[in-house]
Amino acid sequence: MNSLFEYVLRLGDDSLILGHRLSEWCGHGPILEEDIAMTNISLDLVGQATSLLGYAGELEGKGRDADALAFLRFDREYKNLLLVEQPNGDFGMTMMRQFFFDAYRKPLFEKLQHSSDKHLAAIAEKSLKETKYHLKHSSEWVIRLGDGTEESNARVQESLNTLWRYTNELFFTNEVDAELVEKGIVPTMQEIQNEWNATVTAVLNEATLTIPTNNWKQEGGRKGLHSEHLGYILAELQYMQRAYPNMQW
Amino acid sequence: MRDINISELERKFQEKIDNDVKIEPNDWMPEEYRQTLIRQISQHAHSEIVGMLPEGNWITRAPNLRRKAVLLAKVQDEAGHGLYLYSATETLGADREETIDDLHSGKAKYSSIFNYPTLTWADMGAIGWLVDGAAIMNQVPLCRCSYGPYARAMVRVCKEESFHQRQGFEIMTQLAQGTPEQKAMAQDALNRFWWPALMMFGPSDADSKHTAQSVQWKIKRHTNDELRQQFVEVTVPQAELIGLTVPDKDLKFNEANGHYEFGEIDWTEFWEVVKGNGPCNKDRLDARRKAKENGMWVREAANAFAAKRAARKSA
Ligand SMILES: [Fe+2]
Ligand SMILES: [Fe+2]
Numbered sequence: 001m002n003s004l005f006e007y008v009l010r011l012g013d014d015s016l017i018l019g020h021r022l023s024e025w026c027g028h029g030p031i032l033e034e035d036i037a038m039t040n041i042s043l044d045l046v047g048q049a050t051s052l053l054g055y056a057g058e059l060e061g062k063g064r065d066a067d068a069l070a071f072l073r074f075d076r077e078y079k080n081l082l083l084v085e086q087p088n089g090d091f092g093m094t095m096m097r098q099f100f101f102d103a104y105r106k107p108l109f110e111k112l113q114h115s116s117d118k119h120l121a122a123i124a125e126k127s128l129k130e131t132k133y134h135l136k137h138s139s140e141w142v143i144r145l146g147d148g149t150e151e152s153n154a155r156v157q158e159s160l161n162t163l164w165r166y167t168n169e170l171f172f173t174n175e176v177d178a179e180l181v182e183k184g185i186v187p188t189m190q191e192i193q194n195e196w197n198a199t200v201t202a203v204l205n206e207a208t209l210t211i212p213t214n215n216w217k218q219e220g221g222r223k224g225l226h227s228e229h230l231g232y233i234l235a236e237l238q239y240m241q242r243a244y245p246n247m248q249w
Numbered sequence: 250m251r252d253i254n255i256s257e258l259e260r261k262f263q264e265k266i267d268n269d270v271k272i273e274p275n276d277w278m279p280e281e282y283r284q285t286l287i288r289q290i291s292q293h294a295h296s297e298i299v300g301m302l303p304e305g306n307w308i309t310r311a312p313n314l315r316r317k318a319v320l321l322a323k324v325q326d327e328a329g330h331g332l333y334l335y336s337a338t339e340t341l342g343a344d345r346e347e348t349i350d351d352l353h354s355g356k357a358k359y360s361s362i363f364n365y366p367t368l369t370w371a372d373m374g375a376i377g378w379l380v381d382g383a384a385i386m387n388q389v390p391l392c393r394c395s396y397g398p399y400a401r402a403m404v405r406v407c408k409e410e411s412f413h414q415r416q417g418f419e420i421m422t423q424l425a426q427g428t429p430e431q432k433a434m435a436q437d438a439l440n441r442f443w444w445p446a447l448m449m450f451g452p453s454d455a456d457s458k459h460t461a462q463s464v465q466w467k468i469k470r471h472t473n474d475e476l477r478q479q480f481v482e483v484t485v486p487q488a489e490l491i492g493l494t495v496p497d498k499d500l501k502f503n504e505a506n507g508h509y510e511f512g513e514i515d516w517t518e519f520w521e522v523v524k525g526n527g528p529c530n531k532d533r534l535d536a537r538r539k540a541k542e543n544g545m546w547v548r549e550a551a552n553a554f555a556a557k558r559a560a561r562k563s564a
Contacts, residue, residue, distance in 0.1 A: 023317075024309060026324050027305035028536065028539070030543060031547065032298070036325055039325040042321055043325065049314065067314055070314055143554075147557065148551065148553045149553045151550070240311070244430060247430075248427060
């Protein structure tokens, strides 16, 4: 197996699918400023997906470019986290999902910007700048909603309870990671997880939210086994490429 | 006594306008000028925001990553335009949320073009090319509008609109040069958007209520019919260039005067859509109302949080 291809594909698919989800908000945000902010984050993620999937295509060496990878694979071949394909729900759900993701991506890109793989390091360095802003934005909203009104606290606590089961998969590793860690290309997940725990604990405390005791854990996305939601995402995402194959747009 | 003062103020006000001195928020202005501007600018702001919906409709289905990013950026620009324009109405003493509630209640209007559905990807091309193109025709003269904040907002907006127009035309060009399916898709989009785009300039001069006073105040510099004509002059050759046919059997170039002549607009359709009977009026307003209603708890939370923080700081 081409481990670096697989690893970069995971990163690219996370950006692609989360960017897709956020773009569903466009025109429907709770406040105009947040409509703009979510569209902006979506745009950053689509940009990251373009760079990452483009690089994955090069690593694979079979002539597939970013668009071929984004639009022409079957569901089992997408390696994104289950977390990022979960429906938007209300604004609080979207912010909680984003917060869990950003709190993981920031330390990951911080480490990856020093990767011995120069191309990956460059993408990580650029994406890190964006991710820092995303994390600031999502943490602030989690805190505001958690420590806002009784209603907002209840709603966002419910979102936390719903999404918590998908957070363990953020730290999924298999032989792909083992090989790349060994070669010094990627960091160990343990480092990322420690920082994620610290960020999440601090923010959820400030937000006066309670971490669920239920440790029920869901995983599958990294292996290509997704929730029912991904199929619908792909139906929309791939519609044009499937309906009108082999055309330039 | 009071009457004399007012007419003196009005005289000075008109003198400034005649000398192209900008009116600024703290300057004296006739109440009718203020109200006309609030109505015009908020209508413009609403159009930007409602206009996000027909294009937002295709973001998740954009055909490739580059087009997706460009479309996202475009719709985000429109939201930004809405923001500057709502801010401009606030300099005139309007309240942003009240203005938005007038949109939601149906009291305030927005551009009727957004009450037409976007059925295919080619509509993203047609909207950029024709709708942003028509918006530019309307808005470039507003960069010299007598009210300072509006004029300055328009300078920034127009730069972005012309970028949108070029991107739209690029999409259409790509399709028109593509496969037969793509070319048919482009032609179909032009067929559906051509007439509504011409209607964007508003009723013909004979039926337009506000023009004369607005021209005197330099809130408007050209009549609806003049702008519509200018749009036709510019756009028809572009359609020809990429091999698409403008859906108007009466369209012809008058060699004698060097201008295009075009067919009669269906004003019945125009007024029906203005009244709320277009294909998507209800969907558009429902979507905007729903966004606000679903966001109420978020606003309340943000306000409550800010109040708590402020209290903690002062304690
Ligand atoms: Fe605009
Ligand atoms: Fe535009």
